[in-house]
Amino acid sequence: MRDEFALIHLLTQYRPSPPPSVEVDVGDDAAVVHPLNRSLVITSDTMIETVHFLPETMNPADIGWKLAAANISDIAAMGGLPRYGVVSLSVPRHWEMNALVDLYRGMYDLADRFGLVIVGGDTVKAPHDLTVTLTVIGEVEGGQALKRSAAREGDVVFLTGTVGDSSAGLHVLLNGNDGTKKRFSDLIRAHRRPIPQVAAGRLLLSLNAGAAANDISDGLAQECWEIAEASGVRIVLEKDRIPLSDALVDYASQTGYDPYEWALYGGEDFQLVGCVPEAEFARLEQTAHNEGVTLYRIGWTEQGKPAVEWVTDQGRTLLERRGYNHFTDG
Amino acid sequence: MRDEFALIHLLTQYRPSPPPSVEVDVGDDAAVVHPLNRSLVITSDTMIETVHFLPETMNPADIGWKLAAANISDIAAMGGLPRYGVVSLSVPRHWEMNALVDLYRGMYDLADRFGLVIVGGDTVKAPHDLTVTLTVIGEVEGGQALKRSAAREGDVVFLTGTVGDSSAGLHVLLNGNDGTKKRFSDLIRAHRRPIPQVAAGRLLLSLNAGAAANDISDGLAQECWEIAEASGVRIVLEKDRIPLSDALVDYASQTGYDPYEWALYGGEDFQLVGCVPEAEFARLEQTAHNEGVTLYRIGWTEQGKPAVEWVTDQGRTLLERRGYNHFTDG
Incomplete structure (x- = not known):
């Protein structure tokens, strides 16, 4: 591939259109999104080849889907709604471009069902294993998040x-x-x-x-x-x-x-x-x-x-x- | 180490106290922070052993510092202020616990100077190389972010x-x-x-x-x-x-x-x-x-x-x- 910009272009080709609340999209130093009227819920999950998946257990699109699911699930467990995400991809030589595109496509597919917009991230080369981290920002009514510390006797x-x-x-x-x-x-x-x-x-x-x-x-x-x-x-x-x-x-x-x-x-x-x-x-x-x-x-x-x-x-x-x-x- | 909870406890021992705007801190499914009155700026950077640093070029605390610097710098380039971060750490067996603690300490040191609070993340084992991703959310006045597309002739x-x-x-x-x-x-x-x-x-x-x-x-x-x-x-x-x-x-x-x-x-x-x-x-x-x-x-x-x-x-x-x-x- 020519460089990181060409890579980003290929990976984002199946990305659904962002809503108007995305002010500065993929392609600048950082993404800028509109203010929310509620508290922010922030979570991050990582999947690593050989630790979280193997070629025989997960297709690339499954990996992207499941990574999105893990993050959205954390937002769900707080009672929130997922809104914005950034993805960080570390790619070793043995991964083909079309597999990476499929991974992103799987991530977009699930994210889109829940109103989650992927607004940026980082791509770097990896020496051995594919590693992909998704960070998701959601929103929740202030002071009402579902905490794990809220259980009571009875x-x-x-x-x-x-x-x-x-x-x-x-x-x-x-x-x-x-x-x-x-x-x-x-x-x-x-x-x-x-x-x-x-x-x-x-x-x-x-x-x-x-x-x-x-x-x-x-x-x-x-x-x-x-x-x-x-x-x-x-x-x-x-x-x-x-x-x-x-x-x-x-x-x-x-x-x-x-x-x-x-x-x-x-x-x-x-x-x-x-x-x-x-x-x-x-x-x-x-x-x-x-x-x-x-x-x-x-x-x-x-x-x-x-x-x-x-x-x-x-x-x-x-x-x-x-x-x-x-x-x-x- | 006993498990991920013990790890998190050790890694966060030098973490500065979070401000009152952190509603649900490290230790739940996701962090919850108070609403901002401005647009959100979101960025993510990854550093991988052998790709971005070697033992002879960077101490663990330098790695943490530099990762925070890279993210804060992206927020700076948009004209924003860094506010909240989540870190995702993938650790191979050859990394000692005190080195990981130093990495987090270096990250906290720089983050604290700029008002950036690390509110959560994910830790997983890695098969080969240490990989660490930091995602930072900042704030900026709506519609005023410094875009790279704003240069004009003259x-x-x-x-x-x-x-x-x-x-x-x-x-x-x-x-x-x-x-x-x-x-x-x-x-x-x-x-x-x-x-x-x-x-x-x-x-x-x-x-x-x-x-x-x-x-x-x-x-x-x-x-x-x-x-x-x-x-x-x-x-x-x-x-x-x-x-x-x-x-x-x-x-x-x-x-x-x-x-x-x-x-x-x-x-x-x-x-x-x-x-x-x-x-x-x-x-x-x-x-x-x-x-x-x-x-x-x-x-x-x-x-x-x-x-x-x-x-x-x-x-x-x-x-x-x-x-x-x-x-x-x-």
């Missing part, structure tokens, strides 16, 4: 959808034959093309029910530990209430795996796990239902040393504080 | 300080003996600890003189080419007006190098190069002088095919459109 703990599908999908990709991959394409899709729960986050915030929330990026157990520690409560999860997809149950049964290992420790599902006072839950559940969002009650909070417990037929046990933590795994 | 072209020192400093670090390094410590400091020109950018904006500006991240020639192309003007630089430091001239003389190679193509000086109408320049220069900022007139703009020319005793020649472009070098 809350209901709930999920916005099934968990474990993404990591089961990764397992299919790494271990399944063609027939298995075809049969469990929903799990593969959950791994490659997760959908962040922005509408659910907005709903939790709008009902002003004092909800705490985290998105499931590192696994249900880990996210609940974070809420428990930040809020100073004990979280108790009921095994028989955890929502599992039929595909996950089928695949676990076929392979002899415990589906709850994926559900608790799998990560990257990008559902929200939240806590609201018991007195608020019925109203919340009904309003959510009316708007097409299902909330699954999965447990409760109580007084005690911050921790996460697990209730089964055999009684209560402590859940390990581990998850899908790329930094310490592997 | 402008004065000016610089805010000497250029070439940073790349000459790199040359000292890679080639000099201990005596040379001691003698040319100012050049080494220019490479390791550059100071972004926020005050100069604010001044250019406040005088409302219709200035165009770029920061010198990729070399004076390259930055002038960008202004010329974005504005549709021809830029003519006068060799004998380019400000060179005494140290640069001495070091070039001692080593037999052409100091203008560093001045034109060296990069990472983080001075600003700007263009204002001839009728505005005297007022601008005087006001700048009163505020302790020196502006060096280095050339002019004229009608013609966008390009950058160089005037010497031998006449006019075209300057190459190349610079300190990490992506295509090496």
